[in-house]
Amino acid sequence: MIEIVPFKREHLDDVYDIELGSFSVPWSKEDLAKDAFENKLSVYFVALYDKKVCGYAGMWHVVTEGHITNIAVKKEFRGLGIGDRLMKALEEVGRERQMLGLTLEVRVSNGPAQRLYAKNGYKVEGVRKNYYADTKEDALIMWKYLIDEEVV
Structure with a gap:
């Protein structure tokens, strides 16, 4: 059973392990904690599988x-659809x-992430040249609009 819940301090070590295993330039544990728990602009969730952290999003x-x-x-x-559930949250x-x-921004080489975002209604709207400091790789800028543009 997968459950999506707000990110709490008790989840930090597991989230950090996922961060280390997922990104070539991971955020530090301190930066994750500061962003998740001190930044008033932030919203974070974790995915739990049998009460163990298996994913997160912010x-x-x-x-x-x-x-x-x-x-x-x-x-x-x-x-297993966990990324979809986090995106929906x-x-x-x-x-x-x-x-x-x-x-969001996504590496041009990260096909699996691009497919996840496209499946959830995100469309490429631009490119940030040399966005990633580690490889100078470009990032695709993707958007999903939540309201009808005629209302804007």
């Missing part, structure tokens, strides 16, 4: 939009807070 609520900062699922739990917050849309 975003910043900046004025009228959500900027997804992190989403990762532990390798052995990938392909962030989207639900966006709708509750009447955000215009959600955005």
Whole structure:
């Protein structure tokens, strides 16, 4: 049984392990904690499988939009729909807070993440050249609008 719940301090060590196993330039444990628990703009969730952390996602609520900062699922739990559930949890917050849309950056080489985002309604709207410091790789900027553009 997969459960999506708010990220709490008791989840930090597990989230950090997922961060280390998912990204070539991971956030430090201190940066994760500061962002999740001190940044008033942040919204974070964890996915629990049998009460064990198997994924997490976070975003910043900046004025009228959500900027997804992190989403990762532990390798052995990938392909089970956990990423979709985490994305939906962030989207639900966006709708509750009447955000215009959600955005994120993704490496041009990260096909699995791009497919996850596209499956959830995100579309490529631009490119950030040399965005990733470790490889100078470009990032695709993807957006999902939450309200009808005619209303804007």
